[in-house]
Amino acid sequence: MNKEQLIIFDTTLRDGEQSPGASMTRDEKVRIARALEKMRVDVIEAGFPIASPGDFASVQAVAEAVDDSIVCGLARALDKDIDSAGAALKKANAARIHTFIATSPIHMREKLRMTPEAVLQQAVHAVQRARNFTDNVEFSPEDAGRSEVDFLCRVIEAVIDAGATTINIPDTVGYNIPHQFGQLIRSLRERIPNADKAVFSVHCHNDLGLAVANSLAAVRAGARQVECTINGLGERAGNAALEEIAMAVRTRQDVFDCDTHLDTTQIVPCSRLVSSITGFPVQPNKAIVGANAFAHESGIHQDGVLKSRETYEIMRAQDVGWKKNQIVLGKHSGRNALRTRLQELGIELESEEALNDAFIRFKQLADRKHEIFDEDLQALVSETSAEAKEIYKLVYLHVCSETGEKPVATVTLSVDGEEHTREAVGGGPVDAAYRAIKDIIGSNCRLLLYSVNNITTGTDAQGEVTVRLEQDGRVFNGQGADTDIVIASAKAYLNGLNKIKTQKERAHPQLGDV
Numbered sequence: 001m002n003k004e005q006l007i008i009f010d011t012t013l014r015d016g017e018q019s020p021g022a023s024m025t026r027d028e029k030v031r032i033a034r035a036l037e038k039m040r041v042d043v044i045e046a047g048f049p050i051a052s053p054g055d056f057a058s059v060q061a062v063a064e065a066v067d068d069s070i071v072c073g074l075a076r077a078l079d080k081d082i083d084s085a086g087a088a089l090k091k092a093n094a095a096r097i098h099t100f101i102a103t104s105p106i107h108m109r110e111k112l113r114m115t116p117e118a119v120l121q122q123a124v125h126a127v128q129r130a131r132n133f134t135d136n137v138e139f140s141p142e143d144a145g146r147s148e149v150d151f152l153c154r155v156i157e158a159v160i161d162a163g164a165t166t167i168n169i170p171d172t173v174g175y176n177i178p179h180q181f182g183q184l185i186r187s188l189r190e191r192i193p194n195a196d197k198a199v200f201s202v203h204c205h206n207d208l209g210l211a212v213a214n215s216l217a218a219v220r221a222g223a224r225q226v227e228c229t230i231n232g233l234g235e236r237a238g239n240a241a242l243e244e245i246a247m248a249v250r251t252r253q254d255v256f257d258c259d260t261h262l263d264t265t266q267i268v269p270c271s272r273l274v275s276s277i278t279g280f281p282v283q284p285n286k287a288i289v290g291a292n293a294f295a296h297e298s299g300i301h302q303d304g305v306l307k308s309r310e311t312y313e314i315m316r317a318q319d320v321g322w323k324k325n326q327i328v329l330g331k332h333s334g335r336n337a338l339r340t341r342l343q344e345l346g347i348e349l350e351s352e353e354a355l356n357d358a359f360i361r362f363k364q365l366a367d368r369k370h371e372i373f374d375e376d377l378q379a380l381v382s383e384t385s386a387e388a389k390e391i392y393k394l395v396y397l398h399v400c401s402e403t404g405e406k407p408v409a410t411v412t413l414s415v416d417g418e419e420h421t422r423e424a425v426g427g428g429p430v431d432a433a434y435r436a437i438k439d440i441i442g443s444n445c446r447l448l449l450y451s452v453n454n455i456t457t458g459t460d461a462q463g464e465v466t467v468r469l470e471q472d473g474r475v476f477n478g479q480g481a482d483t484d485i486v487i488a489s490a491k492a493y494l495n496g497l498n499k500i501k502t503q504k505e506r507a508h509p510q511l512g513d514v
Contacts, residue, residue, distance in 0.1 A: 004258040006249055007225035009201065010036050010242060011045040012274060013062065014074055015514075016233035022278040022477070026058040032230075033062045034348075035273050037069045039266035041242075043096060045072040045227075049088040050081045056088050063092035070094040070136065074514075077101040077126035086133030097130040098168070100140035100514045103147040103155055120155050127162040138166035140203065140514040145171035145181065153191050160194045166225060167198045170514040171214055174207025174237065182217030189222050201225035203514050204240045206232060211240035216248055219256060230274040231282055231289065243267045243288040243320065251315055268321030269345065272378055279466040279477035281453045288320055329372045335359045338377075345374060347381050365462070368483045379464055379481040389502045391416055392441060392494045399429040399486055411436035411490070430489045437493055445471040445500060452485060465492040471500050 013029050016022060024032070029046065036044050046062035047055045063071045071092040073085035077099050089095035101112070101123050108114055114122070123139065130137045139159045141152055156167050169188065171181060185202065189195045202218040202225070204211040215226045232241035246264060249256045271289040275282050284291045294317040329337060338359055342349065349355045361380050366372060396412035409432035412421040422439040426432030434447070449468035454461045463485040467478045478496025482488035 003253075004224060006219060006256075006258040006260045007042045007199065007201070008242065008246065008260050008262060009043040009045065009072070009225050009227040010041045010229065011203070011227050011239065012036070012229040012233055012242075013058075014045040014047050015203075015227075015235065015239055016229040016274070016278075017047070018235040019233055019238070019278070019280065022233065022280060023475075024058075024277055026054065026061050028277045029058045030061050030065045031347075032270075032274060032277065033066050033069075033071075035266065035270045036230075037066050038263070039270055040261055040263050041069055042261065043070045043072050043225075045074060045098065048074045050075065050078075050084040056084060059085075059088040060091070063089050063095065067093055070096050072096040072098050072138070075099045075126075075130070077122045079129060082126060082129045082133070086130070089133070094136070095134045096136040096138055096166075097134055098138040098140065098514075099126045099130050100142050100168075100170075101126065102143050103141035103152060104143035104145075105148065106146065107143045116151055120158060123155055124158050124162045127159045127164045131163040135163075135165070137164050138168055138201070139164040140168040140170050142170060142514050143172045144169045145173070145176045145184070149184070149187060149191075152188065156188065157192050157194055160192070160198050165198055166201050167195075168201035168203055168225070168227060168514065169218070169223075170203040170227075171205055171211075172203075172514060174205035174211065176204070176210070176214050177208075178210060178213045178217035181214040182221040185218045185221040185223050199224050201227060203227035205234065206237040206239060209237070211238070212244045212248070215240045215245055216256075219249065219258065224258065231271055231280065231286070233274065233278065233280060241287070243271065247288055247315060247320060264319055265321045270321075276378055276464075276479070279451075279468065279479055281451055281464075281466065288315075293317075294322060329362070329377075330366060333362075333366075333372075338362055341374075342377060342381065345377065347378070349381070365483075376462055376481075379462060389498060391498055391501050392437075394487070394490055394494055395419055396421075397433060397487055397490055399433060401429045407432045409433040409436045411440065413437065413440050413494075415440070429486050433486055433490050434493055437490065437497075441497060443471075443497060443500075445469045445497070448475065450489075452489075463488045465489045467492045467496050469493075469496040469500060474500075476500050 017024055033044055046059040049056040049059045059073050073089050075081035075085040075097055085097045101119055102108060108119055127137055127139055141147060141155055189200060200223045202215050202223050204214040226245050228240040228242040228245050230242055232238040246260050246262050249259055268289055282289055339355060358381055393414040395414050398410045401407040406425050407429045408425050410423045411433060412419055420440045422436045424432050424435035424439055426435050448470050451466045453464050462481045462483050464481045465488040469476045476496050476499040478492045480488045480491025480495055
């Protein structure tokens with residue numbers, strides 16, 4: 001029997017970007033969009049075009065870069081939002097406009113200051129206006145999880161009549177419980193006369209850790225689209241994780257009467273790309289994509305797996321893109337070998353200049369690290385692709401750290417081509433280095449987060465450092481990788497400071513969320 005398709009709607013580039021500090025540049029969004037397309041994601045929500053000129057340009061760039069997936073733009077139920085989304089998506093092979101308005105009593109009363117009748121009229125008007133740009137229109141009643149069911153039915157029936165082809169039911173604040181949310185979807189589909197004329201979708205937030213469970217309960221109740229993000233990225237506690245939704249449905253085909261069309265072998269590479277670009281590391285025990293997801297420590301478990309994988313593994317690691325670290329390049333490899341391997345990893349550099357820059361960095365790394373793994377190349381390319389102009393550049397770093405003495409760091413930076421040197425004492429080698437850097441630059445930014453992760457295994461592994469800096473209410477991520485963790489830390493700090501200086505990142509206006 002042929003299974004129905006479960007449509008995967010990825011909103012990493014839109015809702016995922018609303019995580020504080022997760023802003024992405026236009027080129028980074030295009031890289032992620034291409035990876036999602038390679039995974040065969042059905043719909044890619046590229047952003048919120050009206051939010052800023054930068055967001056408009058990003059949605060436009062994704063629309064031009066993607067050939068196979070539907071590219072979607074979010075819009076409030078306002079004419080200017082919808083017109084902006086339509087313009088941004090003009091060159092897409094397949095476009096969707098996703099418009100929304102809140103329907104819960106608290107949102108209508110406190111946020112919109114609108115009556116229910118006015119909300120219903122605005123919802124219908126928004127869908128009709130969106131139909132001027134595309135036949136593929138999605139409507140979301142924001143905060144549906146706390147809306148009155150009778151009113152939800154009225155609104156949804158009206159917007160389907162107006163031309164909405166997808167009806168998305170969001171649990172905007174992560175308030176619902178699986179059996180309750182599943183029953184809501186079932187009730188809406190049964191009570192709304194024209195429900196069969198639209199695909200029902202869900203968008204669940206993870207405030208109670210139930211986003212995936214609520215989404216799967218909705219699928220069991222007849223929803224045929226799930227809105228989700230890579231690694232569960234998203235504001236507050238995040239969204240339903242794409243990888244968990246896809247593999248739960250794929251693994252439990254005895255329970256679900258549908259399946260996705262995803263190439264699941266692309267899940268882990270895409271997870272690493274998103275983690276690298278956003279600076280949000282994946283926790284080791286994260287389902288599917290965590291480093292420990294297919295690791296077995298217990299002797300009993302190890303014995304069972306060795307005898308038969310199915311004793312303790314319900315999925316094959318290679319089905320989601322895990323593979324043993326493969327040594328692909330060394331210090332004697334040439335530029336063409338690097339280009340070929342990057343293409344095999346789905347990484348295409350924009351220009352010959354970018355390839356040359358990556359090759360120089362590769363050779364420098366190969367001099368310090370004998371074995372170069374795929375993960376090293378991902379980190380190297382992320383560093384090469386950073387859009388922030390390198391106003392501050394690390395020239396020299398020396399740290400003295402010994403038992404019983406406070407560490408001392410000497411740092412030389414090139415600032416717009418002119419070298420400056422400072423020495424500073426700190427609580428540790430990284431703290432001392434950061435104090436010296438701040439002394440040179442005169443920065444008053446706050447360090448919100450400092451995170452270190454090893455990229456591969458071994459004592460010569462590169463350390464990848466992520467910092468999150470706050471300046472004047474805006475948040476910037478910085479990243480750096482090196483076999484020396486103090487140097488990686490300095491690189492990450494300078495990367496963030498360069499972004500602050502050049503203002504490449506934008507403050508994401510919270511215009512609304514579904």
